[in-house]
Amino acid sequence: MRQEAQPTGGTGSEAVLGGAPAPSARVGMVGAGQLARMTHQAALDYGVALQVLARGEDEPAVAAGAPWVRGEPGCYEDLVALAKGSEVVTFDHEVIPPAHLRRLADAGHVLRPAPETFVVSQDKWVAREVLGPAGFPFPAHGPAWCAEDVTRFGDRHGWPLVLKATRGGYDGRGVRVLEGPAALGAQAAALFPTEDRQRDEGSEGPPWLVEEHLELAAECAVVLARRPSGQMACYPPIGTRQVEGICRELTVPADLPRTVLEEAKGMAKAVAGTIGAAGVMALECFWTRDGRLLVNELALRPHNTGHITMEAAVTSQFHQHLRAVLDWPLGSPALRSPAATVNLIAADDRATVPDRLPLALEDPRVHLHLYGKAPRRGRKIGHLTVLGDDVGEALDRARRAAAVLLGAEVHDPAGAGRRA
Amino acid sequence: MRQEAQPTGGTGSEAVLGGAPAPSARVGMVGAGQLARMTHQAALDYGVALQVLARGEDEPAVAAGAPWVRGEPGCYEDLVALAKGSEVVTFDHEVIPPAHLRRLADAGHVLRPAPETFVVSQDKWVAREVLGPAGFPFPAHGPAWCAEDVTRFGDRHGWPLVLKATRGGYDGRGVRVLEGPAALGAQAAALFPTEDRQRDEGSEGPPWLVEEHLELAAECAVVLARRPSGQMACYPPIGTRQVEGICRELTVPADLPRTVLEEAKGMAKAVAGTIGAAGVMALECFWTRDGRLLVNELALRPHNTGHITMEAAVTSQFHQHLRAVLDWPLGSPALRSPAATVNLIAADDRATVPDRLPLALEDPRVHLHLYGKAPRRGRKIGHLTVLGDDVGEALDRARRAAAVLLGAEVHDPAGAGRRA
Numbered sequence: 001m002r003q004e005a006q007p008t009g010g011t012g013s014e015a016v017l018g019g020a021p022a023p024s025a026r027v028g029m030v031g032a033g034q035l036a037r038m039t040h041q042a043a044l045d046y047g048v049a050l051q052v053l054a055r056g057e058d059e060p061a062v063a064a065g066a067p068w069v070r071g072e073p074g075c076y077e078d079l080v081a082l083a084k085g086s087e088v089v090t091f092d093h094e095v096i097p098p099a100h101l102r103r104l105a106d107a108g109h110v111l112r113p114a115p116e117t118f119v120v121s122q123d124k125w126v127a128r129e130v131l132g133p134a135g136f137p138f139p140a141h142g143p144a145w146c147a148e149d150v151t152r153f154g155d156r157h158g159w160p161l162v163l164k165a166t167r168g169g170y171d172g173r174g175v176r177v178l179e180g181p182a183a184l185g186a187q188a189a190a191l192f193p194t195e196d197r198q199r200d201e202g203s204e205g206p207p208w209l210v211e212e213h214l215e216l217a218a219e220c221a222v223v224l225a226r227r228p229s230g231q232m233a234c235y236p237p238i239g240t241r242q243v244e245g246i247c248r249e250l251t252v253p254a255d256l257p258r259t260v261l262e263e264a265k266g267m268a269k270a271v272a273g274t275i276g277a278a279g280v281m282a283l284e285c286f287w288t289r290d291g292r293l294l295v296n297e298l299a300l301r302p303h304n305t306g307h308i309t310m311e312a313a314v315t316s317q318f319h320q321h322l323r324a325v326l327d328w329p330l331g332s333p334a335l336r337s338p339a340a341t342v343n344l345i346a347a348d349d350r351a352t353v354p355d356r357l358p359l360a361l362e363d364p365r366v367h368l369h370l371y372g373k374a375p376r377r378g379r380k381i382g383h384l385t386v387l388g389d390d391v392g393e394a395l396d397r398a399r400r401a402a403a404v405l406l407g408a409e410v411h412d413p414a415g416a417g418r419r420a
Numbered sequence: 421m422r423q424e425a426q427p428t429g430g431t432g433s434e435a436v437l438g439g440a441p442a443p444s445a446r447v448g449m450v451g452a453g454q455l456a457r458m459t460h461q462a463a464l465d466y467g468v469a470l471q472v473l474a475r476g477e478d479e480p481a482v483a484a485g486a487p488w489v490r491g492e493p494g495c496y497e498d499l500v501a502l503a504k505g506s507e508v509v510t511f512d513h514e515v516i517p518p519a520h521l522r523r524l525a526d527a528g529h530v531l532r533p534a535p536e537t538f539v540v541s542q543d544k545w546v547a548r549e550v551l552g553p554a555g556f557p558f559p560a561h562g563p564a565w566c567a568e569d570v571t572r573f574g575d576r577h578g579w580p581l582v583l584k585a586t587r588g589g590y591d592g593r594g595v596r597v598l599e600g601p602a603a604l605g606a607q608a609a610a611l612f613p614t615e616d617r618q619r620d621e622g623s624e625g626p627p628w629l630v631e632e633h634l635e636l637a638a639e640c641a642v643v644l645a646r647r648p649s650g651q652m653a654c655y656p657p658i659g660t661r662q663v664e665g666i667c668r669e670l671t672v673p674a675d676l677p678r679t680v681l682e683e684a685k686g687m688a689k690a691v692a693g694t695i696g697a698a699g700v701m702a703l704e705c706f707w708t709r710d711g712r713l714l715v716n717e718l719a720l721r722p723h724n725t726g727h728i729t730m731e732a733a734v735t736s737q738f739h740q741h742l743r744a745v746l747d748w749p750l751g752s753p754a755l756r757s758p759a760a761t762v763n764l765i766a767a768d769d770r771a772t773v774p775d776r777l778p779l780a781l782e783d784p785r786v787h788l789h790l791y792g793k794a795p796r797r798g799r800k801i802g803h804l805t806v807l808g809d810d811v812g813e814a815l816d817r818a819r820r821a822a823a824v825l826l827g828a829e830v831h832d833p834a835g836a837g838r839r840a
Contacts, residue, residue: 012511012515012721013451013454013455021790021794021795022774022794024777024790041464044461044484045788045790047802064464233784326778328777332785336757336807353467354442354444358749364653364735365752367465370467372440374440374441387734
């Protein structure tokens with residue numbers, strides 16, 4: 001080898017001599033939360049111009065510098081403003097009127113997933129109506145238009161039982177466990193107001209689902225991506241752990257029998273094909289003590305459980321989502337390392353994260369992702385991931401770092417809470 | 421495990437209920453090129469508010485959404501505008517008057533690295549004056565104030581020889597190999613104009629260095645980070661390959677004898693300690709056919725060779741740079757996988773990257789990073805990295821993807837160019 005002439009190394013980044021490049025593609029995303037924020041980070045790598053629909057500059061994706069259209073996801077004109085100049089429109093959340101999306105598609109805009117697919121993730125009743133007859137297993141369930149429907153279901157399947165709002169996004173209208181008829185009686189008026197608010201949303205389904213209460217052995221999520229042309233890439237199933245109703249921890253590989261994991265993967269791929277998914281899809285599954293693998297939830301966008309792919313897989317779910325909605329070849333979903341992710345749920349309203357952050361980084365293997373959200377008790381302000389030779393070690397380290405960052409008790413399944 | 425109440429999963433990113441969080445820290449970066457762009461991506465993960473000094477909105481970091489101060493790195497008032505509101509000021513390039521930096525520091529702003537450290541990377545003559553007496557090995561060299569200095573050096577050390585501009589950033593004023601006195605004669609008037617432009621820059625050193633011409637066995641770069649408090653984290657040395665004077669390919673682990681790699685790491689750490697580095701530092705080394713390990717170049721910022729750490733190491737150099745300049749605990753520099761990186765040097769001026777991009781992504785293990793720069797022949801518009809079980813396989817795949825993306829000949833050391 002001969003020493004060659006070379007430019008002076010001491011210039012760092014080269015100056016740009018005028019003119020921005022043509023973007024690789026233009027993608028619009030409805031919503032500007034943390035999923036849009038991390039999608040923006042990924043879009044930069046591909047030269048994709050991502051614009052988001054946001055209510056204001058404090059939203060996480062806007063604060064991260066994503067170009068944005070000011071507007072409300074409930075306003076059709078705002079959706080049109082986003083769709084104009086976007087080759088593809090995709091989603092950061094589900095709280096968008098399905099009728100608006102159908103109208104957008106009818107007007108010629110490309111939505112990925114398509115409205116008739118996306119609604120499966122927007123409405124739990126539709127999900128069961130579509131996927132149930134196709135043979136996908138759900139917990140025993142029925143529609144709940146009124147308190148009597150719940151009582152009848154309880155008489156048949158026993159108590160406790162679970163009520164799930166069919167359409168999400170109202171504060172406090174999520175999932176409730178009812179221990180018995182007395183609990184139902186106390187809440188009936190609030191659950192089933194005389195005025196039928198559901199009508200206003202243009203849905204023909206019931207406001208609530210009632211489901212059997214399950215004794216769970218474990219939960220897992222299968223995250224995959226599907227292109228419109230049909231190619232799929234499925235990540236290894238991710239173990240999930242809920243605490244007080246919020247997904248708190250992820251682990252991969254998931255600690256479930258291999259046969260169950262294979263079954264979950266197969267089920268997720270079949271669901272994606274059945275509904276014509278486009279983009280990232282997450283299928284949350286229950287594995288019950290009596291050995292049933294059941295569908296819990298479905299999301300058709302990047303998903304909290306997929307955050308672990310950012311470091312643990314070859315391709316992050318955010319890069320993958322862009323590739324999938326643009327119908328580009330998908331990245332490898334292969335696992336690079338066992339890993340654990342802990343969601344950072346703010347323990348208080350004081351903005352002391354900056355002070356604690358360097359302490360949390362004392363573990364040199366912690367990967368931190370903050371979402372640009374002010375801490376408020378119970379709010380998910382970020383997540384952190386640790387890779388390890390085994391999941392247990394990674395989870396221990398991730399829990400410790402999260403506790404330090406939040407100034408909270410270390411989560412310890414054995415119950416021995418310990419101040420970090 | 422008991423099935424628990426949980427919020428409706430179908431909401432995606434949560435809405436932000438007003439108010440942005442306090443940033444984890446405020447960092448100012450002089451320059452807004454691709455290094456600043458990728459630092460911005462990393463800063464988002466840590467909730468660090470990074471603002472950059474840029475000439476306009478087309479610069480890569482500004483196009484990526486980094487908050488910015490409009491200005492010139494050569495203007496003291498613009499540097500002050502950046503430094504105000506920044507806890508720490510750091511750098512994307514070296515083309516900043518050292519006197520301005522000294523004045524900024526004197527005015528109480530925190531610069532990392534400090535001006536007296538940074539100048540070692542700004543001026544190759546200063547580097548040799550500082551590091552030579554401390555025992556660090558450079559190629560034989562001397563100052564070149566005029567053509568006679570070069571001739572005398574050639575008489576003593578033989579021809580060809582190498583001329584290096586001591587301070588960078590002028591187009592065409594980089595590194596030149598002079599085959600003999602005739603070549604010098606032809607260029608002397610351009611190299612040494614009567615009017616001494618160097619005086620204007622406030623430097624007391626010579627405009628050029630003259631160095632022995634080396635027969636190289638290999639080149640490598642050692643990238644490390646150092647905190648002001650002294651902690652260091654050193655990545656495994658990275659093999660580099662130059663083509664036509666531009667760093668074209670990186671591989672890790674570097675294909676050099678273990679003893680040489682250990683020596684290079686030790687040298688880099690000693691250099692960092694000697695000059696009091698703060699932030700990322702890259703030491704580019706020559707390994708000669710006659711078995712000498714020599715210092716080539718020094719950078720005190722994230723560096724092109726460090727791009728391979730984004731996927732190949734536990735902690736990317738951009739996260740690491742932020743941690744280091746903020747004096748936070750450093751991340752692990754451990755290697756996660758053998759890897760190869762190919763810089764994307766535009767082959768032409770046509771903006772056809774968007775069309776070729778999906779083709780380049782047909783290899784599911786390609787990690788692409790575009791810099792938001794319009795393609796122009798010879799311009800570095802991005803890089804891509806492939807991880808593999810071994811470096812050779814990763815390099816083959818990376819070369820192929822780069823060639824597809826650029827519509828260029830596949831680079832093949834064996835010389836058998838092949839249209840992708």
